[in-house]
Amino acid sequence: MLVLTRKVGESIVIGDDIEITLVRIEADQVRVGISAPKNVPVYRKELIEEVGRENIRAAETARRESQTLGKLPKPEPRPGSEKENMEEEKGRKG
Amino acid sequence: MRVKTQRFGELEVDPETLLLMPEGLVGMSEAKRFCLLEESPDRGYKWLQLIDEPGLAFVAVNPYDFYPDYGFEVDGKDADLLGLERPEDAAVLVLLTVGPGGSEITANLVAPVLVCTKTRKAKQVILQDERYSTKHLLVGGALETTGSGVG
Numbered sequence: 001m002l003v004l005t006r007k008v009g010e011s012i013v014i015g016d017d018i019e020i021t022l023v024r025i026e027a028d029q030v031r032v033g034i035s036a037p038k039n040v041p042v043y044r045k046e047l048i049e050e051v052g053r054e055n056i057r058a059a060e061t062a063r064r065e066s067q068t069l070g071k072l073p074k075p076e077p078r079p080g081s082e083k084e085n086m087e088e089e090k091g092r093k094g
Numbered sequence: 095m096r097v098k099t100q101r102f103g104e105l106e107v108d109p110e111t112l113l114l115m116p117e118g119l120v121g122m123s124e125a126k127r128f129c130l131l132e133e134s135p136d137r138g139y140k141w142l143q144l145i146d147e148p149g150l151a152f153v154a155v156n157p158y159d160f161y162p163d164y165g166f167e168v169d170g171k172d173a174d175l176l177g178l179e180r181p182e183d184a185a186v187l188v189l190l191t192v193g194p195g196g197s198e199i200t201a202n203l204v205a206p207v208l209v210c211t212k213t214r215k216a217k218q219v220i221l222q223d224e225r226y227s228t229k230h231l232l233v234g235g236a237l238e239t240t241g242s243g244v245g
Contacts, residue, residue, distance in 0.1 A: 038169075039169050039170055039171045041169070041220065041222065042222075043220060043222070047204070047220065048120060048121075048220065049121075050228055051120040051121065051202070051204065051205040051218075051220055051228060052120050052121020052122070053121070054189070054191060054202050054205070054228040054229070055119050055120055055121055055122060055152075055189065055202075055205075055218075056121070056122075057191045058152050058153070058189040058190060058191045058202065059150055059151070059152060061152075061153060061190060061191045061192045062101075062141065062151040062152050062153050063100070063149065063151070064192070
């Protein structure tokens with residue numbers, strides 16, 4: 001891992017189009033600004049870790065559960081629901 | 095093709111219905127080849143079964159059946175990865191977890207599995223939307239969260 005020291009207001013540039021700026025320093029945390037193209041996702045790391053853990057829990061669920069799944073509420077049938085389901089792609093980013 | 099499953103025994107699966115996740119699942123990058131099984135048509139859920147691991151499967155639902163207001167934008171890079179060209183070719187699954195005690199069934203709405211039905215490729219995407227977390231209580235209709243998952 002590359003470790004750099006920055007003062008407030010200073011930046012780090014990654015690749016051609018990602019910039020990280022130190023915005024503010026507080027007692028026990030740092031405010032960081034991130035400038036990146038729309039198609040580069042930026043996540044708090046703990047979210048990615050939480051998704052990984054939830055996947056493991058979901059796999060364990062599938063291994064164990066049969067009775068509880070029977071209690072799964074049945075979705076309400078909606079007229080034309082087939083077509084609605086396919087319109088979740090609201091837009092594509094370039 | 096024949097697929098061994100822990101839950102259902104050995105099954106004959108139409109190779110045309112297989113799903114390929116080139117990047118695997120989040121935290122399980124080797125989990126790539128799946129088949130989608132329906133336990134019975136009137137059940138609301140499906141099984142996402144890993145072909146190469148009989149013991150690894152997931153319970154999934156179509157989120158729109160339970161959360162009519164659910165939605166997200168598909169990133170161009172993800173669409174390219176999946177060969178997704180038209181909205182009509184997109185389908186979404188969310189993975190379910192049963193909480194301790196077996197009382198709560200929750201859906202992971204922040205990390206849905208986006209499927210291109212034409213190419214049979216899929217990816218688990220992580221949404222940047224503060225409304226969604228890894229645990230949404232599954233009740234018909236309203237978008238609910240237990241608040242215990244990371245959003």
